[in-house]
Amino acid sequence: MSQPLIVPSERLTREAADWMARELTKALATKARVSLALSGGNTPKPAYRMLADHQLPWERVDVYFVDERFVPPDHPDSNYLLVKESLLQPLKLPDTQVFRMQGERTDRDAAARDYEKTLPARLDVVLIGVGEDGHTASLMPGHPALQERTRRVLAVEQSAKPPPWRMTLTFPVLQGAGAVLGLVAGEGKRDAMRRVLAGDMSLPAAHVTNTQWMLDPAAHG
Numbered sequence: 001m002s003q004p005l006i007v008p009s010e011r012l013t014r015e016a017a018d019w020m021a022r023e024l025t026k027a028l029a030t031k032a033r034v035s036l037a038l039s040g041g042n043t044p045k046p047a048y049r050m051l052a053d054h055q056l057p058w059e060r061v062d063v064y065f066v067d068e069r070f071v072p073p074d075h076p077d078s079n080y081l082l083v084k085e086s087l088l089q090p091l092k093l094p095d096t097q098v099f100r101m102q103g104e105r106t107d108r109d110a111a112a113r114d115y116e117k118t119l120p121a122r123l124d125v126v127l128i129g130v131g132e133d134g135h136t137a138s139l140m141p142g143h144p145a146l147q148e149r150t151r152r153v154l155a156v157e158q159s160a161k162p163p164p165w166r167m168t169l170t171f172p173v174l175q176g177a178g179a180v181l182g183l184v185a186g187e188g189k190r191d192a193m194r195r196v197l198a199g200d201m202s203l204p205a206a207h208v209t210n211t212q213w214m215l216d217p218a219a220h221g
């Protein structure tokens with residue numbers, strides 16, 4: 001695991017956006033199309049807005065999702081809505097470049113299986129977050145989804161953090177990605193991050209060992 005980057009709070013958003021732009025640029029140098037998979041959460045939202053200001057060949061970037069809540073795409077809890085408002089709309093990215101997890105569907109397993117079909121063999125750039133309980137994506141501590149090695153996308157039930165039904169990429173997808181940024185801020189995440197960085201495998205986020213962690217000082221204890 002590479003050393004975590006500890007970034008002053010006032011620079012965290014900018015550094016995270018620059019990191020994603022840099023990794024996209026590297027991937028774009030070797031491929032015609034690249035994939036960017038994004039998480040929800042309050043921490044990354046301003047970074048997505050800043051990423052949209054980067055001059056990149058956005059017509060060659062496809063946007064995917066790390067996880068989603070089973071709610072309609074215009075629901076305030078929708079990760080898609082968050083990414084739409086902060087990145088997709090500012091960039092005017094066409095729907096053909098956006099691969100949304102369909103949280104409005106009632107057959108959740110079918111929705112997860114359909115999403116699996118849209119995924120590229122390997123995601124190029126991924127942003128993950130961490131919950132106070134150490135979850136990442138919608139992979140919650142102690143949940144059977146943590147053991148999944150075959151399916152690339154799962155509908156997960158009874159997640160501890162509401163809303164209870166989620167769709168999530170699984171560890172093999174996250175662990176196989178080209179570049180993963182773990183963006184974490186706030187004192188509430190400090191205990192979880194101390195354990196993640198110490199390699200405490202009871203916390204889901206510790207399993208994504210290819211992550212470059214970027215923390216504000218409050219989250220680093």
Ligand SMILES: O=C1O[C@H](COP(=O)(O)O)[C@@H](O)[C@H](O)[C@H]1O
Pocket residue numbers: 039040041042043044066067068079128129130131132136137138161
């Ligand atoms: O529920 C979720 O939480 C995590 C962490 O979000 P944050 O607001 O604490 O940064 C997020 O990464 C995930 O996508 C989201 O669904």
